[in-house]
Amino acid sequence: MNKKTKTPFFHIVKRGEIPLWQSIAIHIGALVLALVVCSILTTLITGLNPIKVYATMFEGNFGTERKTWVMLHALAILLGISLALTPGYKMRFWNIGGEGQVLIGCMASGAVMHNHPEIPNALLLILMLVAAMAAGAIWGMIPAFFKAKWNTNETLFTLMMNYVAIQITAYFTIRWEVPKGSGKIGVINQNTMAGWLPKIADQQYLLTIIVVAALTIFMYFYLKYSKQGYEIAVVGESERTARYVGIKVEHVFVRTMAISGALCGLIGYLLVAGSAHTITTTLSGGRGFTGVMVAWMAKFNPILMILTSFLIAFMGNGAQEIASRFYLNHSFSDILTGIIIFFLIGCEFFVSYKLEHNKHREEA
Amino acid sequence: MFDIVSFFPRAVVQSVPLLCGSTGETITEKSGNLNLGIPGIMYVGAISGVIGAFFYEQSLKAADKPINTFLGILIPMVCCLIGSLVMGLIYSFLTVSLRANQNVTGLALTTFGVGFGNFFGGSLIKLTGSEVPSIALSATHGCFVHKLPFAKNLGWFGRMFLNYGFLVYISVIIAFVAAYILRHTRHGLNLRAVGENPATADAAGINVGRYKYFATCIGSMIAGLGGLFYIMDYASGVWSNEGFGDRGWLAIALVIFTIWRPNIGVFASILFGALYILYLYIPTGANQAIKEFYKMIPYVVTIIVLVATSMRKKKENQPPESLGIPYFREER
Numbered sequence: 001m002n003k004k005t006k007t008p009f010f011h012i013v014k015r016g017e018i019p020l021w022q023s024i025a026i027h028i029g030a031l032v033l034a035l036v037v038c039s040i041l042t043t044l045i046t047g048l049n050p051i052k053v054y055a056t057m058f059e060g061n062f063g064t065e066r067k068t069w070v071m072l073h074a075l076a077i078l079l080g081i082s083l084a085l086t087p088g089y090k091m092r093f094w095n096i097g098g099e100g101q102v103l104i105g106c107m108a109s110g111a112v113m114h115n116h117p118e119i120p121n122a123l124l125l126i127l128m129l130v131a132a133m134a135a136g137a138i139w140g141m142i143p144a145f146f147k148a149k150w151n152t153n154e155t156l157f158t159l160m161m162n163y164v165a166i167q168i169t170a171y172f173t174i175r176w177e178v179p180k181g182s183g184k185i186g187v188i189n190q191n192t193m194a195g196w197l198p199k200i201a202d203q204q205y206l207l208t209i210i211v212v213a214a215l216t217i218f219m220y221f222y223l224k225y226s227k228q229g230y231e232i233a234v235v236g237e238s239e240r241t242a243r244y245v246g247i248k249v250e251h252v253f254v255r256t257m258a259i260s261g262a263l264c265g266l267i268g269y270l271l272v273a274g275s276a277h278t279i280t281t282t283l284s285g286g287r288g289f290t291g292v293m294v295a296w297m298a299k300f301n302p303i304l305m306i307l308t309s310f311l312i313a314f315m316g317n318g319a320q321e322i323a324s325r326f327y328l329n330h331s332f333s334d335i336l337t338g339i340i341i342f343f344l345i346g347c348e349f350f351v352s353y354k355l356e357h358n359k360h361r362e363e364a
Numbered sequence: 365m366f367d368i369v370s371f372f373p374r375a376v377v378q379s380v381p382l383l384c385g386s387t388g389e390t391i392t393e394k395s396g397n398l399n400l401g402i403p404g405i406m407y408v409g410a411i412s413g414v415i416g417a418f419f420y421e422q423s424l425k426a427a428d429k430p431i432n433t434f435l436g437i438l439i440p441m442v443c444c445l446i447g448s449l450v451m452g453l454i455y456s457f458l459t460v461s462l463r464a465n466q467n468v469t470g471l472a473l474t475t476f477g478v479g480f481g482n483f484f485g486g487s488l489i490k491l492t493g494s495e496v497p498s499i500a501l502s503a504t505h506g507c508f509v510h511k512l513p514f515a516k517n518l519g520w521f522g523r524m525f526l527n528y529g530f531l532v533y534i535s536v537i538i539a540f541v542a543a544y545i546l547r548h549t550r551h552g553l554n555l556r557a558v559g560e561n562p563a564t565a566d567a568a569g570i571n572v573g574r575y576k577y578f579a580t581c582i583g584s585m586i587a588g589l590g591g592l593f594y595i596m597d598y599a600s601g602v603w604s605n606e607g608f609g610d611r612g613w614l615a616i617a618l619v620i621f622t623i624w625r626p627n628i629g630v631f632a633s634i635l636f637g638a639l640y641i642l643y644l645y646i647p648t649g650a651n652q653a654i655k656e657f658y659k660m661i662p663y664v665v666t667i668i669v670l671v672a673t674s675m676r677k678k679k680e681n682q683p684p685e686s687l688g689i690p691y692f693r694e695e696r
Contacts, residue, residue: 014694045491094467094688096400152674153683155398155467156620159613160663160670167660174653289471296468329486329605334479341472342458349462 010355023351030347031311034340038315041335046326053322060321061314071317073205073275076212077267079309081284081291083212083219084263086300087256089292090223091235093144097158099288100165101139101261103281105268107169108135110279113195113272114176114188124195125273132269133262139165140261141254148250162288169281176279187277197274208274215263220302232256264288290337297344312337369520371638371645373527377598378637380535381406381608384590385615386633387539387626388583393619394546395579396559397459398688400470402587403612404477405451409588410595411481412447413440414603417504417596418488424503436507440596441589448588451477452581460576463690474612485603501601508596531593536630538586543627555579559684562691572691590615614640617666623673623681636662 039050048056061071081098088095109128116124139161146152178186189195200206223229235242235252242249271283294312298304319333385402392399399405417440424431455473458464489496509529518526546552557565558575566572594608595601618636622628643658673681 012694045487096467096471146671146674150671150674150677152671153620155400155688156616156670157667160617160667163610163613163663164660164667167656167663170656170659171653174656286475289475292471293468293475296465327490329483331479331482331486331605334475335483338472338476338479341468342454342476345464345469345472346458346462348464353463 008358010357012353013356015352015354018351026347026350027344030343031340034343037343038336038339041339042322045328045332046322048322054318056322056325057314057318060318063321067317069203069205071313072209074317075310075313076205076209077271078287078291078294078313079305080212080215080267080270081264081287082295082298082305082309083215083302084260084267085288085291086219086260086295086302086305087223087229087232088140088260089295090300091232091252091256093147093253093257094155095140095143095158095257095260096155096289096292097139097143097161098264098291099284099286100158100162101136101264102268102271102284102288103162103169104139104165105132105136105265106272106276106279106283107165107172107268108132108265109195109269109272110185110188111172114185114279117189117192117194119194121194125197128195128273129266129269132265132272134265136265136268137258137262140257140259140264144254144257148253166281169279173279173281184280185278188279189277195273196277197270204275208270211266211270215266216302216306223300223302228252228255293341297341311340315340369523372524372634374641375634375638376528376532378640379633380532380598380637381590381594381611382615382618382636382640383535383539383629383633384593385587385612386618386622386629387535387542388585388587388590389616389619390583390622390624390626390629391542391546391555391586392580392583393624393687394555394559394684395576396562396684396686396689396691397455397576397580398466398470399455399473399580399583400467400616401451401455401473401477402470402584402616403610404474404480405448405584405587406477406591406594406612406615407481407608408451408477408591409444409448409585410591410608411484411603412588413444413592414499414501414595415484415488416440416443417501417601418492418499421501421503422492431503431507433507433510436504440504440508440592444588444592445585448584448591449581451588452584453577455584456577456580459690460573460580463692466688466690481608482605486605499601499603501596503601505596505601508601529593529597531589531597535589535593538589539626539630542586543625543629546626556684559686562686563693566691566693572693576691587612587615614662617663620673620683621666621669623669624683639665 039053042048042053043050060067062068081102085095085098109132112128112131113124116127119127143152143154143157143161146157147154173185174183176185177183197207200210223232231242231247231252234245234247235249239249242252268283272279276283290312294308295305297308315336316333319336320330322328323330323332385406389399389402417436420435420439421431451473455469458469459466485499488499508531511529512526514522546556554565554570555575557568558570558572562572590611591608594611595603599607614636618629618633621636622632639662640659642661643655646655646658
């Protein structure tokens with residue numbers, strides 16, 4: 001061997017299948033590391049001791065009955081968006097337009113609610129649902145159509161669609177603002193409560209949670225056992241294979257994105273009719289992007305997504321609690337979310353690959 | 365009436381963050397890395413500069429000394445570059461060394477970066493326990509907007525082209541230098557090879573990982589400067605949360621609009637800057653809402669360019685072939 005050639009200290013070897021327990025152990029290890037880093041950071045900033053950090057976070061999520069409901073609602077909305085985005089990602093359609101698809105759903109259902117409060121409530125709610133899902137579907141289908149037809153880059157297209165949706169919403173927010181000049185619509189139909197989803201068992205958020213739970217089960221079976229789910233999986237693995245076996249890839253692109261967009265619209269509907277009862281440009285609140293990470297961390301498995309969205313919702317609410325107790329800025333939760341995702345993304349490497357010291361090879 | 369001599373400079377100051385962001389992102393994308401973390405990196409660049417300048421101004425106040433122009437520029441600039449370099453390193457480490465998905469890493473970086481900016485922007489005073497009502501770095505702002513003394517005497521020409529802070533010229537120079545390096549030097553050629561077909565580049569003896577690391581980190585630092593310009597020059601040194609807005613994403617849009625050419629970016633960014641503030645100049649009468657529609661123009665234009673380039677399929681106008689795809693030597 002030429003002495004001038006440097007031998008790296010280790011080299012990377014691709015693993016075959018690794019046992020499930022080992023993969024789980026790697027993920028838990030990464031999560032623990034992430035939580036340790038988060039608590040060290042929080043300790044540095046607030047002076048709380050690390051155990052107290054998580055105690056405070058726990059209180060922020062489960063301290064009162066109200067906080068628990070808020071946490072469950074945040075969990076449901078995030079999970080819903082992640083589920084809605086999943087079919088697209090399964091076929092490797094990089095849709096980062098969840099934000100816009102949710103928002104246009106909010107916009108459509110809010111528009112029906114704002115303009116036709118005279119319709120009987122049950123019918124109104126159905127109309128709002130249809131409008132929201134149709135709008136979301138259109139928002140999903142436009143980039144998919146161009147991707148299918150001319151292979152237009154979908155990541156950048158869907159990103160731009162977010163801003164088109166935001167500006168449309170901003171336009172109507174100002175047109176319908178109450179009072180004039182406030183730049184806000186305020187609660188729509190405050191007195192009649194027309195177009196508000198009913199409370200179940202006196203809980204405002206329960207219906208949303210039930211709908212998302214049903215969506216989780218639907219998505220699990222749709223992806224795993226339906227013909228369309230199978231087609232999505234094949235297209236995601238290899239477009240050429242899909243074409244070879246006679247799947248119309250273009251058709252699958254458009255159809256899947258219509259479904260994905262419609263489900264995003266559904267979440268928008270739940271946000272407007274279920275909790276916000278108004279339209280603002282920030283209703284989606286970045287969750288269209290967070291949803292991508294939640295879905296990706298769960299490897300697009302709907303059941304695992306419950307865990308990952310719980311993790312993000314828990315850290316989010318916990319960080320809010322710490323921030324408000326110490327009069328700090330509420331963006332603290334974004335920092336912690338970012339750190340956790342860095343670690344969980346990074347650990348995937350150790351699931352797929354292992355490092356081997358080069359010494360071993362030379363001896364052998 | 366419409367006054368180009370007053371409109372143009374406003375478009376230019378709007379364009380600088382976009383230009384820095386898009387030049388940085390173009391360099392990054394030429395290496396095959398689609399860095400969606402640019403908005404976050406620009407926030408981090410801005411807040412790092414703010415933190416550096418904040419401590420410097422506080423120490424001056426304690427010692428009761430006037431600001432030193434050289435240090436007043438150097439300290440925020442170095443802090444900004446270090447902050448954005450760290451962000452670039454996180455991205456490269458995750459996507460190149462650990463082979464993580466680029467889009468997810470980028471989005472995480474944006475979440476983290478925007479959160480980092482807003483958190484420290486909103487809590488810096490509380491955390492340091494200093495007795496100022498808000499972050500207003502007017503002394504540092506003064507250093508950053510030193511202008512040519514004779515610019516105002518040169519009539520419309522001076523006002524349109526010479527009457528800016530130095531970062532405006534630096535960003536334009538960076539863009540032209542980047543364009544030259546990408547098209548006319550060996551390193552540029554190698555970098556483009558890495559972005560188009562890393563396997564071939566690897567076979568030709570180019571260190572793919574190193575190019576990706578360098579391109580991403582340099583790109584991040586350039587983008588970070590855009591954030592610094594925004595806060596120190598445009599915003600007069602006053603930090604406001606979410607003030608930077610969507611400019612990071614618009615910078616990514618600009619990369620497509622310029623079909624991956626930083627020299628076109630100089631003009632395109634001014635056009636985008638003009639589109640960004642056009643709604644202020646269009647007479648709308650009492651109809652305030654329609655302005656929100658005009659704000660949509662830059663995004664719609666970008667979509668049209670994106671679709672048009674994909675329809676025409678002209679080879680030199682396409683995104684780098686392996687954009688967004690990680691490279692593993694073993695998996696060929």
